[in-house]
Amino acid sequence: MSQSPAGELPDTSRLLRAEQRGLRLAIICRTLVVGAAFLWVGSSWVAFGFYPNPLVFGVLGAFTAVGIAHAAVIGTRFDRWWMKYAIYTVDILGICAVFAFLPLVQGETVPQILAFRAYGIYYLFPLIAMATLSLSPKLVLWAGGVAVAGWFAAFFIAISDLETTLSWSDLTPGATRADYEALFLSANFIGRGNRIEETGFLMIATLILALAVLRARRVFMAQVAAQAEREQIAATLGRYVPEAIARRLIDDPSALVPQERHAAILVMDIAGFTAYSAGRPPTEVIENLNDFLSGCAEEVSRHDGVVIQFTGDGLMASFGAPIDSDHPEQDAVAAGRDLLLCAKQAGFSIRIGLAAGPVAAGSIGSSDRQAFTVYGDTVNRAARLEAHAKVLGQSVLMDAGVSGKLAGETPQLLGQQQLRGLADPVPVFTLPLKVSD
Incomplete structure (x- = not known):
């Protein structure tokens, strides 16, 4: 324009x-x-x-x-x-x-x-x-x-x-x-x-x-x-937002105005990616990573989530912001299951952190270049849970905000855990996620 x-x-x-x-x-x-x-x-x-x-x-x-x-x-x-x-x-x-x-x-x-x-x-x-x-x-x-x-x-x-x-x-x-x-x-x-x-x-x-x-x-x-x-909305969200979600955002531009929303945040990272990259040609690594992350983005979108950003060999996704959802926690867990399946098919091992609660969401940046982002304690907690999954040897960790919303599920409490960067211990849960081909 x-x-x-x-x-x-x-x-x-x-x-x-x-x-x-x-x-x-x-x-x-x-x-x-x-x-x-x-x-x-x-x-x-x-x-x-x-x-x-x-x-x-x-x-x-x-x-x-x-x-x-x-x-x-x-x-x-x-x-x-x-x-x-x-x-x-x-x-x-x-x-x-x-x-x-x-x-x-x-x-x-x-x-x-x-x-x-x-x-x-x-x-x-x-x-x-x-x-x-x-x-x-x-x-x-x-x-x-x-x-x-x-x-x-x-x-x-x-x-x-x-x-x-x-x-x-x-x-x-x-x-x-x-x-x-x-x-x-x-x-x-x-x-x-x-x-x-x-x-x-x-x-x-x-x-x-x-x-x-x-x-x-x-x-x-x-x-x-x-x-x-x-x-501008379409350019900000990019090609990682499904057409149906993009249309909803276009119909309601106020969804991108900075505001506090309730959302579930998913942070995913590839375990052992440094070892995987060693000894492989860089072009092969990048090509395989692109294919994997592209498939992950599609799975997130399929569950009405939005990929907020790619973090090198991982991603951060939001459920409930900027798109309203009646059950963002369940959407996030369902997407997590599909991400584990994608990782298995691609030959990767991944770790996922899930947290739910209030987030600040909206477009930030200059008049020439803007990006949509989410931030706050909920986002930080999801990132810490993903990192702590390596300590506990788990594929998926979630906080009480997510586990308390899973109807019909039986999350396993792993006790009070001290997450890096947080002052007080928090209850951490895991959920056996059956992944089949």
Whole structure:
């Protein structure tokens, strides 16, 4: 996953790709709208006898060509950040220019202000709405700002050739219906207040749409961050976590947050590994060790355990952390049995220490490199039991926390034992583990 500078949202490249796809979709919608406008003007000509200025068809055709050209370069090396602003500026000002300069009817002298009264600002709303598809609040605000400025510019151009202008302020108190009709139907009526009102609503809609796009971007980046966290979990646990367990961790990322958990810890070491390595080629030793530890990791995973780390010629596994378990002690003992079988088949002799109790579990490390670990007295006790198994000549030693949870089993108490590194003696148990081929 790409890294982002401090303070910025992660992986902006994904957002850029989403913006490009959205912008392309906006251009497609724009082309469809222009096509619909072309059909509407043409059908009005045929069906209703309304003869528009032929230049309208040229303008619509030019808009279509510009849109197709822009869609072709989006995401390519020819794409530039300013192009989307330019095409929306051209579209919006082009529509405004139609209202300002293009006569309503060919061959007739009709005041251009009637274009504002016959049609309206709603022709600009689809362009601003389509800008939201780009996921760029700046583009939405730009489109709205250009629309307001362009609409007022077109309005003032349209009224510039009028010798006198009328507006609602020209009505006197107590005006009659005839006065209203005379004012509104006059060719000199410009409705300045209407223009202010409609551009105000356009700007309000623009601000709302920009805010909606901004929220959509934040939701998108939150999803990207969540995906990055899931990828970090997978990278932290590595290939020693079974797929089912990894999926559970991905669904619940809080499992990796440092916390105290109840768990059973298994520490395993190969007995006599130094003697085994002597006289054998290093490549053979490493290959055999890798094969054995790989099989051990699979057995641990099969019992819902997690290999926390490999310790040279052994490993440490956790049951109950970070994955919850109703019976971590029984899982650990079952895994121990299977590890003894793996060792027998590989020609190794192993010692296992098992301890249960509270552990501190979670991810530790720097922002660039982290690892999941467990630590605490329970972990230390499991390691001491594994080492003490050599003193007692046993394959498996466990503490009271493990032995007390083995339903149907009869652990053998070996008495109070002084484990290296611990201040007080602790009760130690062993369990005859039958290992068959």
